[in-house]
Amino acid sequence: MLLLIELRDGLIIAINALRSNLLRATLTTLGIVIGITTVTIMGWLTTGLNNAFINSLSILGTDVIYIDKFEWSGGHTWWKYRNRKNIDVTQCNQLRSLLTTAAAVVPEEENSGTVQYGDKSVSGVSIVGSSDEWQTVTGVGTDDGRFFSPIEYNAGRNVVAIGLDVQKNLFPNENAVGKTIRIDHHDFYVIGVLAKQGSFLGMFSADDRVVIPTKAFENSYGTDVRTIIAVKAGDPDNIDNTKFEILGAMRRVRNLRPGMNDDFSLNQMQQFVDQTAAIRTGIYAVGLAIAALSLLVGGIGIMNIMFVSVTERTKEIGIRKALGARRRMILFQFLVEAAVLCLAGGFVGLGLASAIAPAIKFGFNVDFLPVFIPPLFIVLAVGVSTAVGIVAGFIPAFRASRLDPVESLRYE
Numbered sequence: 001m002l003l004l005i006e007l008r009d010g011l012i013i014a015i016n017a018l019r020s021n022l023l024r025a026t027l028t029t030l031g032i033v034i035g036i037t038t039v040t041i042m043g044w045l046t047t048g049l050n051n052a053f054i055n056s057l058s059i060l061g062t063d064v065i066y067i068d069k070f071e072w073s074g075g076h077t078w079w080k081y082r083n084r085k086n087i088d089v090t091q092c093n094q095l096r097s098l099l100t101t102a103a104a105v106v107p108e109e110e111n112s113g114t115v116q117y118g119d120k121s122v123s124g125v126s127i128v129g130s131s132d133e134w135q136t137v138t139g140v141g142t143d144d145g146r147f148f149s150p151i152e153y154n155a156g157r158n159v160v161a162i163g164l165d166v167q168k169n170l171f172p173n174e175n176a177v178g179k180t181i182r183i184d185h186h187d188f189y190v191i192g193v194l195a196k197q198g199s200f201l202g203m204f205s206a207d208d209r210v211v212i213p214t215k216a217f218e219n220s221y222g223t224d225v226r227t228i229i230a231v232k233a234g235d236p237d238n239i240d241n242t243k244f245e246i247l248g249a250m251r252r253v254r255n256l257r258p259g260m261n262d263d264f265s266l267n268q269m270q271q272f273v274d275q276t277a278a279i280r281t282g283i284y285a286v287g288l289a290i291a292a293l294s295l296l297v298g299g300i301g302i303m304n305i306m307f308v309s310v311t312e313r314t315k316e317i318g319i320r321k322a323l324g325a326r327r328r329m330i331l332f333q334f335l336v337e338a339a340v341l342c343l344a345g346g347f348v349g350l351g352l353a354s355a356i357a358p359a360i361k362f363g364f365n366v367d368f369l370p371v372f373i374p375p376l377f378i379v380l381a382v383g384v385s386t387a388v389g390i391v392a393g394f395i396p397a398f399r400a401s402r403l404d405p406v407e408s409l410r411y412e
Helices: 002-020 022-028 030-060 075-080 089-098 134-138 150-155 164-170 214-221 236-253 269-275 277-312 314-322 327-363 375-401 405-410
Strands: 064-068 104-117 120-130 142-145 159-162 180-183 186-194 209-213 227-232 265-267
Touching (some): 002 022, 002 327, 022 327, 030 277, 089 104, 089 227, 104 134, 150 214, 186 209, 186 214, 209 214, 236 265, 277 314
Antiparallel strands (some): 064 227, 064 265, 104 120, 159 209
């Protein structure tokens, strides 16, 4: 009970001391305000970027293996793969007949073209040629209409499922299903509108595309187009078995004898995650260093002002000790004063960060960043600001608690 009374009295004395020097306290907390604002904004940015990166890569599918003549993570060594033989639709069909662990196998051919409807047109649209199982592999549904059937695929009919961005640009005020659009001088009948997929870090939209049967694609663009085979494992736990089976089956399809190097590559989402891990770690490290430096400067400012406060109140400390105040009470009083200073700066910093975050998001039109600061960072900011106050104030508080009461009373 006595301890609680002492703690209460110490808290009241500390707060009153801060109120009596309000201007000095406000100026002292500026370093903490800047530090907490920096910590919160950097955490918000790095977490938002990381989540957006992972979500964007999920467009590729976590259990999908892409067979291409290029190694997607090859970087500057791309020239090693350019002379490999092209993969074609026939090889995709052969591979499909050999695999037993895959849920679906589809070819993907792609070109960039112009899509028209009436007097409206959209250029730079991704034209994808694939099979009726494309939805199974990609997991992309339809918001309206349907996808093309096996009969339509085998017959190579001019039917198309369009992305949401294409639908909005060509059919802003009407239903797209049932209309005929023109894709690079060829007419296609719209049978469906694909569900929204989003974009890669707000730059490349996966909704700015149309999907047509493979034969219809080759009738429009020829067969000398880069082909990628997409294989869905069906279960992320089964992906290693599927990759092993693909490796053997693809070597057979490509007529590779034992001892010959693979002339194809197996690509998947995890490669990009692993490749960028070092970059993302570097970004986190830079952000942490900036935040730590800001808090260090703020902590030094708090420590200096607390030393000044102890010196100014030396006589007060002597009187309190002469009246029976214990060392722990003096220590607690000055620790609370430093902690309250930093905590106040922390709340102001959080307020600034909460105002800056939406300004960045909407001012620069960055869709992939969250609007609000995550609750975890609010808790961390409050905890960090309190910890900085306690650490910065400990030495001045310890010095105050060790002052000799007789010498303190003599201090002028």
